Amino acid sequence: MKKILAAIALSMAMATPVLADNKTDVLQPLEAKNGGLNMKLNGILIDFGGFLEGASIFRTRNLNTDISSTFNNVPLQNSAGYYQDQTTFSARQSRFSILVQGNVNPDTQLAGYYEMDFQGVSSTSNSKQKNAYSPGIRHLYASADWDNIGLHILAGQTWSLVDLNNKGITPRNEITPLVIDSQGTVGYTNVRQPQVRITKDLFDKKLWLAASAELADTTVSGSTPNGTTNYDTVVSAPTSGNLAGDSCITANDFPDFVLKAAVEPGWGHFEVYDLLRTFDSAAHSTAANGTPLVNSHNTANSVGAGAILPLVPKYLALTLSGLAGQGVGRYGAAQLPDTTYDAKGNLAPLRGYQYLIGLSYVPADAWDIYGYYGQEHVDSAYGYGNPKANNSTLVFNGAAVGGSVVRVVEITGGSWWRVYNGNYGKMQLGLQYSHLEDKYSKGIGGAPLATDNMLFTSLRYYWQ
Numbered sequence: 397m398k399k400i401l402a403a404i405a406l407s408m409a410m411a412t413p414v415l416a417d418n419k420t421d422v423l424q425p426l427e428a429k430n431g432g433l434n435m436k437l438n439g440i441l442i443d444f445g446g447f448l449e450g451a452s453i454f455r456t457r458n459l460n461t462d463i464s465s466t467f468n469n470v471p472l473q474n475s476a477g478y479y480q481d482q483t484t485f486s487a488r489q490s491r492f493s494i495l496v497q498g499n500v501n502p503d504t505q506l507a508g509y510y511e512m513d514f515q516g517v518s519s520t521s522n523s524k525q526k527n528a529y530s531p532g533i534r535h536l537y538a539s540a541d542w543d544n545i546g547l548h549i550l551a552g553q554t555w556s557l558v559d560l561n562n563k564g565i566t567p568r569n570e571i572t573p574l575v576i577d578s579q580g581t582v583g584y585t586n587v588r589q590p591q592v593r594i595t596k597d598l599f600d601k602k603l604w605l606a607a608s609a610e611l612a613d614t615t616v617s618g619s620t621p622n623g624t625t626n627y628d629t630v631v632s633a634p635t636s637g638n639l640a641g642d643s644c645i646t647a648n649d650f651p652d653f654v655l656k657a658a659v660e661p662g663w664g665h666f667e668v669y670d671l672l673r674t675f676d677s678a679a680h681s682t683a684a685n686g687t688p689l690v691n692s693h694n695t696a697n698s699v700g701a702g703a704i705l706p707l708v709p710k711y712l713a714l715t716l717s718g719l720a721g722q723g724v725g726r727y728g729a730a731q732l733p734d735t736t737y738d739a740k741g742n743l744a745p746l747r748g749y750q751y752l753i754g755l756s757y758v759p760a761d762a763w764d765i766y767g768y769y770g771q772e773h774v775d776s777a778y779g780y781g782n783p784k785a786n787n788s789t790l791v792f793n794g795a796a797v798g799g800s801v802v803r804v805v806e807i808t809g810g811s812w813w814r815v816y817n818g819n820y821g822k823m824q825l826g827l828q829y830s831h832l833e834d835k836y837s838k839g840i841g842g843a844p845l846a847t848d849n850m851l852f853t854s855l856r857y858y859w860q
Contacts, residue, residue, distance in 0.1 A: 433859055439498060446492040446511075447858045451485065451576060457848040458482040463489050464515065464579040467730040467772075468801050470834045470846035473790040478846075488514040488529050489578050495568075503544035509554070509568065511535040515578065534588060539567060546597040553590045557608040557654040558671060558727060560585075560702040560717045565595050565604040565658050565667075571704065571715060574756060574766040575808060576828045576852035582806035583752035583770020584729040585700060585719045589613075591651075604658040612648035614675055615726045616743065617800065618736035618779030649693070650674045665704040672697055673723050675735050677743040692742035696723035696734075711758050718751035730772040730804040737779035748774035762817075767809040774802055781837030788841025797844055799836035807831045810852075826854035 433444040451463055458477035459466050463486040471477030493511035500506060516532030537552025550567055559570045573581045580586065591610035598605070656669035675694045698721020705714040723745040725732035730750075738744040750772040757765045776783070785798030810828030817824075834846040 441497045443495040443497075444493070444859075445495070446490070447856045448487075448490045449854055449856045450487055451489060451852060451854045453482070453484050453486065454851045455482040455848055456850075457846070459848070462486050462515075463577065465577050465830075465832070465850065467579065467582050467804050467806065467832060468732055468834060470832060470848045472797055472844055472846050474792055474794045474797065476792070479792070490514060491534070493535075503542060505541045505543070506539075507541075508538045509535055537567070546601070548595040548597070550591070550593040550595075553588060556587045556589060556591065556610055556727070557593060557606055557656050558585055558587070558669060558700055558719065560667060560704070560715070561658060562665065562704060564597060564601055564660070565606045565656060573752075573754065573768060574764065574812070575768070575810060575830075576826050576854045577808075577830065577850070580729040581752065581768045581770050581808050581830070582728075582730050582772055582804050582832070583717075583750050583768070585717055585727050585750055585752070586729065587727055602660050602662075604656075606654075606656045606658075608654045608656075609651040610654065612646070612650065612652045612673065613726060614646045614648065614735060614743070615731065615733045616735050616737075617733035618777075620737045620741045620779070621739055647676060648674065649676050664706065667700075667702045669700050670697065671700065671719070671721070671724070671727070673734075673745075675723065675743045675745060694735075694743060694745055696745040697721055698724045713756050715752070715754040715756070718749065720749035722747050724748050724750060725772075725774055728772045729770075732772055732774045732801065732804065733780065736777050739778055744777060744779065746774040746777055746780060748772070762814045764812045765809075766811070768806070770806050772804045776800070776802060776837045781839075783837070783839055785837070785839035786841065787836060787839040787844055790841075790844060797836065799839045799844065801834045802837045803833075803835040805833045805835070822858040824856055824858075826852070826856070828852040828854075 435442050453463060457471050458480035459469060459482060460477060462484065491511060491513045493509070496508045498506045511534040512531045513534055514529045514531055516530035518530040521529050533553060535554045537550055537554050539548065539550040541548045548566070554567055555570045557565070561569050562571045563569045572586070573584055575581050589611040591608045593606060593608040595604060595606040597603070653672040654669055656667060658665065658667045660666075673696045675696065676691060678691045698719055700717070700719035702717035703715070705716075706712075707714055719727060723734040725734045725746065725748060728750040732748060733746060735743045735745050750770070752768060752770040754766065754768045759765065774780070781800045781802050782798070786795070787797050787799045789795040789797060808828060808830035810826060812824050812826045814822065814824045816822065828851070830850045832848040832850065836844040
């Protein structure tokens with residue numbers, strides 16, 4: 397029976413879930429496992445994993461995007477995209493990974509992991525004739541584990557420590573939604589970014605404590621007050637140099653810091669963490685003899701938690717996760733802003749929250765069914781969601797709506813059917829439906845609501 401259960405796999409946008417053989421008895425991503433292609437070289441084990449995918453995407457509003465949805469940008473009636481359906485196809489989520497492991501001794505393991513897809517965009521990428529998109533780094537890191545003292549370190553790019561884990565606090569064991577959409581689903585707290593992490597397990601791996609310093613970045617939305625100029629953290633993409641082409645470079649004095657604890661008491665998996673961020677900018681008055689350029693420095697704190705509950709072990713699992721505090725926008729799938737501008741033109745963190753409720757059901761070996769409800773929200777502030785904004789221009793070719801998106805909601809569900817799973821790999825079909833809503837801040841003319849309905853299909857082949 398265990399052998400049969402171990403062969404059951406789920407597929408998802410970020411990874412292919414399989415049934416985990418651990419204390420929580422719930423679903424975990426394939427990124428926690430390896431493909432069936434492997435080799436040994438001088439005592440080093442090399443595992444090759446990944447999948448090839450052909451996906452289709454239909455949206456009732458044209459988001460003008462590929463396999464990754466822009467959740468906070470659903471067109472309103474004053475945009476041409478509101479009147480256009482979107483049908484497209486994509487192979488860009490196809491993935492390749494290499495896991496290299498070396499056991500120095502029974503208690504010391506060294507590892508390196510690399511994973512890529514084709515969602516990068518170069519200056520020559522287009523969909524006109526050759527559809528030549530670039531490989532992009534998903535994960536690239538090294539790790540070391542000392543099991544005798546329960547110490548683990550990691551350095552490189554991977555999921556943030558804020559991501560919900562399935563087993564302890566260990567890399568390649570993160571829980572990601574089972575959806576086809578590469579952006580995940582609204583309410584899903586996750587980012588992939590460079591970091592340095594240290595983890596300690598205690599009490600026979602029932603309690604895990606971890607700390608990380610991670611790449612800091614800042615998303616800003618809003619406008620500066622009249623008479624001020626802000627040299628904020630987001631700068632234009634350079635045309636040359638090491639960061640050429642990166643349009644989201646930010647200047648941050650400090651990294652983002654995460655402290656996390658996870659406990660597995662024997663039933664379920666539970667986590668709590670603290671996220672500390674800083675935002676820096678410089679503003680000055682544009683008037684003659686105005687105030688000099690002055691730096692502003694803001695500290696923002698937020699708290700998150702998550703749980704995985706095996707309601708019916710091996711068959712039915714409930715997943716809960718959430719984050720609330722200041723400056724949390726970038727850490728959510730909907731990508732609402734972290735900050736806006738205050739009355740002096742300086743950056744001001746926005747207060748917000750995000751949460752996701754998920755249910756996964758395995759009725760038979762060849763089938764998996766899932767459903768999610770997620771929400772992300774930021775409060776209105778001086779420079780974002782101004783109540784005096786004109787929201788009444790909802791006519792085509794009219795002026796832009798003055799309000800700001802303050803809440804994004806998504807309800808999604810789908811299933812995976814494993815057509816074949818055996819010695820010649822694995823082939824599976826996926827179907828996903830999502831209903832998406834963007835709610836604007838209240839202004840003159842009310843609070844507009846933009847909606848979209850999306851349908852995804854996927855055919856994937858895994859070499860195992």
